[in-house]
Amino acid sequence: MTTKLSNAAAEQLIIGSCIKYPDALETVVERIAASDFADERAGTIYAAICRITLANKSGSVSLIEELREAGELDSVGGDRAIAYLEGKARKNLDLVKEAAETVVSLAKKRDQVAAAKRIAQTIADGGDVAADLDTLTANHAEKDGWTNLAPVLSAIINGTHRRVEPTLLQREDGESLFYENRLNFVAAPPESMKSWLAKLTCVQLMEKGRTCVYVDFEEADATNCTERLVSIALGRGHDMDTIRRWLEGVDGDPATRLFYYRASTTGFDAADRAQVLRIVRSRQVPFVVIDGVAAAMASHTPALDENASRDVALWLAGNVWPLVSAGAGVLCVDHTPKNTNNAGPTSFAGRSMRGSGAKLAAVNGSTIMAEVREPGSAWTTGIVDLFVSKDRPGRVKVQTRSGKRLVGILVSKPQPADEAGIECTSLTILSPEQAAEVAAEKRWDLIAAEQVTKLLNELGKPTAKTELKDMLNDRRRANGGKGWKGETLVKAMSFLTDYGYVVSERDGRSETLGLVKRYRADWGMLHADDANTPTSGEPF
Numbered sequence: 172m173t174t175k176l177s178n179a180a181a182e183q184l185i186i187g188s189c190i191k192y193p194d195a196l197e198t199v200v201e202r203i204a205a206s207d208f209a210d211e212r213a214g215t216i217y218a219a220i221c222r223i224t225l226a227n228k229s230g231s232v233s234l235i236e237e238l239r240e241a242g243e244l245d246s247v248g249g250d251r252a253i254a255y256l257e258g259k260a261r262k263n264l265d266l267v268k269e270a271a272e273t274v275v276s277l278a279k280k281r282d283q284v285a286a287a288k289r290i291a292q293t294i295a296d297g298g299d300v301a302a303d304l305d306t307l308t309a310n311h312a313e314k315d316g317w318t319n320l321a322p323v324l325s326a327i328i329n330g331t332h333r334r335v336e337p338t339l340l341q342r343e344d345g346e347s348l349f350y351e352n353r354l355n356f357v358a359a360p361p362e363s364m365k366s367w368l369a370k371l372t373c374v375q376l377m378e379k380g381r382t383c384v385y386v387d388f389e390e391a392d393a394t395n396c397t398e399r400l401v402s403i404a405l406g407r408g409h410d411m412d413t414i415r416r417w418l419e420g421v422d423g424d425p426a427t428r429l430f431y432y433r434a435s436t437t438g439f440d441a442a443d444r445a446q447v448l449r450i451v452r453s454r455q456v457p458f459v460v461i462d463g464v465a466a467a468m469a470s471h472t473p474a475l476d477e478n479a480s481r482d483v484a485l486w487l488a489g490n491v492w493p494l495v496s497a498g499a500g501v502l503c504v505d506h507t508p509k510n511t512n513n514a515g516p517t518s519f520a521g522r523s524m525r526g527s528g529a530k531l532a533a534v535n536g537s538t539i540m541a542e543v544r545e546p547g548s549a550w551t552t553g554i555v556d557l558f559v560s561k562d563r564p565g566r567v568k569v570q571t572r573s574g575k576r577l578v579g580i581l582v583s584k585p586q587p588a589d590e591a592g593i594e595c596t597s598l599t600i601l602s603p604e605q606a607a608e609v610a611a612e613k614r615w616d617l618i619a620a621e622q623v624t625k626l627l628n629e630l631g632k633p634t635a636k637t638e639l640k641d642m643l644n645d646r647r648r649a650n651g652g653k654g655w656k657g658e659t660l661v662k663a664m665s666f667l668t669d670y671g672y673v674v675s676e677r678d679g680r681s682e683t684l685g686l687v688k689r690y691r692a693d694w695g696m697l698h699a700d701d702a703n704t705p706t707s708g709e710p711f
Contacts, residue, residue: 176281177209180259181270186213187259188267189220193229196220198264199271200484204533205492206354207278212247214496216256219243222441222489225471225482231257240441241448241493282563285335335564337537339458339500340372342579342600346568348557351457351500353536353564354491358505358524363541364555364581365504367399369460371598372502373429374403376458377417384430384450384459384499386439388466393431398594400429405595406586428454439467439490451497459494462504465525477526484529491533500536507540523560537562539578545696547583549594551670552696555581557600570603580606617692619643619655619663624672624690633676633685636664671699 185203188195200221208214216234219241223233231253238244238253248255261267339349349355349372359365366389373383387396397418404414420428430450434443450456461467468475468486475482494501505524523531524538531538538561547553559569559576569576584597622643627634644654664684667673673684688699 176277176284178270178273178277179210181273182208182210182213183256183259184261184270185267185274186216186220187256188261189217190231190234190253190257191260192262193224194264195260195267196224197481198267200488201480201529202268203271203275204484205488206495206535207275209274209277209281211496212252214492215243215247216253218489218492218496220489221485222444225473225475225485225489227473237441241445243448243493285564334566336566337564339376339502340368340600341375342602343605344602346602348537348539348559348567348578348600349500349502350536350564352495352498353500354487354495354534355500355502355536356505356524356530356534356538357502357541358507358538358560359541359555360507360543362546363543364547364553364583365541366462367403367583367596367598368539368541368557368581369462369502369504370396370399371403371600372458373460374400374407374417377429378407378409381458382428382430382450382454382456384432384447384456386432386434386443386447386459386461388434388439388461388470389463389504390433393433396431399596402594402596403598405593406584406597430456434467434470439471444490444493448493448497451494451499456497456499459499459501460504461491461501464503464505464530477530480527480529483527484533487529487533495535503530505530531561534561535563537564537567541581544580547585549585549596551585551698553581553583554696555583557581568602572603577603579603614692615656615659616662616666617695619659620667620672620690621692622646623660623663623667623684624686624688627673627684627686628689633674633683635681635683637681639664639684670696 185195185199189199203217205214205218205221208217216238219234219237223229223237228237235244235250235253238247244250247253335350335353337347337350339347339351339355341347357365357368369385373385376383385396387393390396400418401411401414404417405411417429418431432443432447447459451459465477467490468477468482471486475486477483491501491503505526508523508525537559540558540560542556542558544554544556545552547555556577557579559567559578562569562576567578569578571577579600579602582597582599582601584599586595586597588594623639626639626642626646640655640657640660643660647654664673667684667690668675672688672690673686676683676685688702690699690702694702
């Protein structure tokens with residue numbers, strides 16, 4: 172026996188009731204999401220109902236006009252479909268609530284079936300099935316009953332099953348953090364480079380010949396976004412002609428392009444949404460950034476409260492779901508709560524974005540939280556730890572650390588500006604394993620850096636790099652060591668120069684280093700301007 176995983180009657184009852192009776196939507200809005208509908212047309216209409224509700228409108232006339240402006244009316248069946256659904260309405264809110272419970276229950280069951288497929292495939296591949304087992308068993312005590320896994324097994328045997336895998340924002344080891352055709356979030360405090368992550372994802376996709384859309388609620392114009400995109404692309408070795416093609420497009424070339432959209436001051440209105448949706452559909456855009464959620468909700472007319480579950484659920488259903496339904500992976504850039512220092516890694520405050528929990532609940536992709544270890548700038552290296560707080564498909568590879576699921580470490584390194592003064596930044600996302608290796612090597616770099624400044628202080632004068640290397644190796648061998656690795660000393664001297672502890676001067680082929688401030692290895696990646704260190708002539 173095959174279990175039916177959808178209920179058209181229940182979905183039509185909900186949609187019809189929400190069209191005809193505003194109280195029906197208020198009953199279900201915090202219980203059901205547009206993605207819970209098995210019929211994509213029902214999800215599209217539900218999203219439109221949420222949008223007109225946010226605009227203080229209701230009824231079939233307003234709904235039809237909203238769908239028409241969004242270019243979605245024909246795809247859901249036109250005026251006749253809306254009239255048909257309105258005929259399915261029920262004024263009894265208990266019936267509407269019961270239908271919503273049925274639809275959500277079936278959506279969870281579909282998730283279980285998908286998890287079962289992944290488990291079978293993962294077992295065949297010899298992988299870890301823990302995350303998918305959590306999904307499979309999450310609703311065991313609920314009344315939706317048993318799920319027949321025979322169709323799942325058949326799909327795997329026949330080779331028709333395909334696992335959902337993250338493909339957006341790649342680490343250095345080739346693994347990815349976000350999902351296409353899903354809702355994803357990145358949440359972090361200020362200066363944590365969360366919007367840089369979104370732009371890095373765009374650059375990585377354009378390198379593959381794919382198109383992105385960037386919807387900006389944070390900036391007054393495109394200046395900041397353009398500067399950062401150029402900086403990231405230059406840091407990845409691309410020339411200005413390539414970057415110009417990405418940002419401006421080429422006549423007759425429908426491929427790689429980034430579309431930047433500065434949303435109106437009244438929020439994501441019908442005109443904004445229709446233009447973005449048209450690009451997403453016509454070009455099959457795999458990735459859309461919404462930067463940032465708090466500003467988008469605050470600028471809505473009327474203003475929305477990000478702490479109110481109703482407002483969050485309506486906004487996400489009405490504005491974000493249509494983009495996901497159109498096939499895009501959506502990344503919402505958001506903030507974290509201000510006071511999370513005492514929050515445990517499994518607490519809601521420790522794993523969620525700011526505002527209502529409806530945000531985290533709506534995510535069907537992944538949510539990444541960023542924690543600043545060292546703030547980066549145009550002159551200094553930055554290090555940001557990235558943690559997974561939610562991974563609905565369960566396919567992002569992580570490493571547990573202090574109770575948190577570490578997914579990677581973002582390292583930003585400013586590079587020298589070119590002759591035109593254009594800045595570039597190297598952005599790298601290391602896997603936890605790679606980061607551990609780099610950290611171990613970095614300790615030796617910093618120990619060597621301390622020895623370099625100690626030697627320069629003793630010499631009391633600028634000294635050639637080659638002489639410094641010979642003297643350091645002689646000292647280490649005299650103490651029974653094997654000498655320094657050449658690469659370690661090169662990194663140490665580059666660090667001291669970049670961070671202002673020494674100055675470099677070139678005389679012909681010889682490069683000398685002069686001491687500015689002494690350095691100690693336990694200061695880590697601290698710039699000389701921020702270090703309370705003695706000058707070269709003072710005791711250490």
